[in-house]
Each structure stands twice: as structure tokens, then as C-alpha cells.
Amino acid sequence: MIIWLDPQDPFPPVERALGPASDAPGLLAASRDLSPQRLLLAYRQGIFPWYSEGQPVLWWSTDPRMVLAPAALRVSATLRKTLRRVLRDPAWEIRVDADFLAVMRACAMTPRDGQFGTWITDEIVAAYGALHRNGLAHSVETWYEGQRVGGLYGVALGRMFYGESMFAHRTDASKIALAALCAFLVGHGVTLIDCQQETDHLASLGASPIARADFLAHVRAAAAQPEIADWRFDKSVLNHWAWGNAA
Template sequence: MGLSWLQPHDPFPSPWNDADPDPEVPGLLAISEDISAEQLLRAYHQGIFPWYSDGQPILWWSPNPRMVLRPKNFKVSKNFKKEIKNVLMDQDWEVKVDEDFHATILSCATQARPDQDGTWITHAIMHAYSQIHEQGHAHSIEVFHQGQRVGGLYCVNLGKMVFGESMFSKKTGASKIALASLCAWAIAQDIEMIDCQQETAHLSSMGGYPIPRDEFLNHVREKTTAINPIWRFNKSVLQHWLSQPT
């Protein structure tokens, strides 16, 4: 069958019926020359995401298995619980939502990562995600220390489904504070799953694990029909983890 080259308004191949069109690149579903906010939203509703390097065409993926994190399974060690207590008690620490989405995605793009040369967060990606942020579908969680943005993440939200995208940290543990905040808020909103896209040891250490693609796609199909929750919280949401056993 081969990979589909998509024009801006072309439908995506079905990840249920047309998955893995190129057996040599499992999970790669389609290719396009450009990326738009409208395409992004259609893709996420079908459990598809873009991931590519600068100079490449836009590569659209639906891998099997799919890495996910169930917020209730987020791992909080004794040491991390102490860090959370410190953040809650120390006025120098703040957690903000959508304070500066563009600054957050730019920080994620410029974050140095082991064994990674360059970034997949290109100018086209930043523009498209900024557009869906303005539409209320992409959000940033930002961690501040003494007024400086020291960590954070950005994600996509459709109904009762959250799709994690990228994190950054300029101070040890700051990105984990952002993720702990997101997970605590998601539990309060009855959001059962955060998409992590691809398996990494770092995500596994925080409670993420792979599930079959069909299971993931069925969950997305069911949960993205709900109304988006209101994204408004601060570091007090972290209190949730202090009552949980380690």
C-alpha cells in the first residue's frame, strides 16, 4: 500500500485499518509537506501525532505499543514527597498554568537532551501548537523559583484525554514537579490517561508503561468526545501526593 503523502485537507489513513503501511518503519502512518492547527486537531482525535527532524517532511505516527501514564500511577518516592513538601511550604516556588505558552515550548525546543542532536520542535511545530493553544486545546504548566521559569511542560487536551508533548528543566526536579501537578489535576478531573507517545526509561521510572495500540485508540475515541475541563490550578494541587502511600 505504501505511505500516504497528505495535502493540507486530506484525511489521515486510519490507524485502525491502515496501520504500518511501511513495514520497515512501524508506526509511521503518513507524510505531509506542511503542518497546520486544523491537521493537528484531526490527528489527535485519531491518536496520531507528528514527530520529525528539521529538514524532513512532517512524519505522522501511531506506534504500537503506545506509551501512556495513568495519573493515579504516577510514582512519588519518599525523597520526591519531601521535595513536594518543600515546594508547597516555600513561597519562592510557584506553579502556573498557561502563563507563557510560547516561552514554555521554546524552552522545550532548546533543552539539551542526552543522545539527541537537535530538536523535533521546529518553528512550524511551535507555530501550529501555539495556534491550538489560542483555541484552548494546548496548555503549558510552568514551574517558577524566585520568579524565574525553571521547568515545565506543554500538552494537548481534548475532552477527557491529555496528550503529553515535551518537558524542560533548568533546575533539578522542576519538570517532575510540573508533571506531578498535571497528574494531580488530571485525577481531580477524572482524566484516566496521559499519552506519552513513545517508551523511554525516564517515563517508565515515573510510572509510564506501554499498552497495545488498539486499546489506546479506543480510549482516545471514547474520551475525546467530552467537554474540555477548565485549566486553572496552582501548586496547591500537589497536596494530593502527600496523602498517598509511597
């Protein structure tokens, strides 16, 4: 039985989420409320929203949980060559928080194999936009010749980063943004990025599943640490990957 949450209701224990034998493994609760305050409560408890237009807000806590250690990002030989080219060519830039809402909308509008429509609704854009204005959500953007060609966004609490979505309008543009983000996070002591659900694409980048209990223990410790104060960085962070051993 899925619990319906009124605006003042706390989330139920994540152990009450639907199990692997159900039609919706990890589904925990539903609500009409998608306030920034509700989002922050969710992330601190290892819960995330995922739903489609016309549905109530559906709250999930998957077990296992897909995560990426920033230091373990899988940088292929081909991607490493691309990163070196990005570092050499002034036409390439990495911008942080240049236009957070535009990145969200680009993620929403980019077609994906096997996916029809988008879960990034206007309601989602408004809620995460509020977090961004409060310094708790960020975009990392790949620009080429003055045009935004890829990027990602997510939520940052303490020393925890929760990845939400990526897009690319040029080959490897989202991977370039992810490599920049991972290098930045390594330098600030962030050891896990929440990827939420298992996909082959995430696995190809080095993400792997861990038990929900282990994920929650990490979140409790990492999200309680001081926030990263300065989210300004440029493509020079890619030096972290450009001349290492190819994966």
C-alpha cells in the same frame, strides 16, 4: 509504502502504519501540512507529528502506545519530600499557561542525552501556539524565585491529555510540573495521558505501553467528553501526592 497527504486528504487507517520489523515502527504518513485543523484530526485518531528540521511532516501511530494514568504517577520518597518542600516554600510556584510559547522554546533548547537538535521546529511552535490560543493546548510551569525553571506542555481534548515535551533547568522541576498536572487531571476525571513513545524516563514515572487498539478506544471515548473548562490551578494541587504512601 508511506502515504503522502495533500492538505485535504484524510489520514489513512492507523493499521497501515509501519510495523515493528521496519526501520520506523509506527510511521503512517507524510505531508507538508501542519495546520491546527490537521493536528486536531490527528490527535482524535491517535496520530501525532514527529520530524526534524528539513524533513516533511511525519505522522506516527505507534503500537504499543506509551501512556501514563495520572492517578498512577510514580512519586518516589525523594520526590515526595521535594513536593512537601515546594508546598512550604513561597519561592516555589506552579503557573498554568503563563507563557505557553516560552515553554515550547525551552523544551526545544534543553539538551537531552542521545539527542541532537530538536523536533520542536518553528513550524511546530506556530501550530501548537494556535491550539493554545483556542484553549486546546496548555503549559504547566514550575517557577522558583520568579524564574521559570521547568515545565511541560500538551494538548487537551475532552477528558484526554496528550503530553508533548518537558524541560527542567533545576533538579526535579519538570517532575514537579508533571505531579501538579497529574493531580489536576485526576480531579477532572482524566484517566490517561498519551506519552506517545516508550522511554526509560517515562517508565520510571509510572508510564507503560498498551495496545494501540485499546489506546484508540480510550481516545474515542475520552476526547468526546466535555472540555475541562477551567485550567487555573496552583501548587496546592500537590497536596494530592505530598503525604501519601511513597512508591
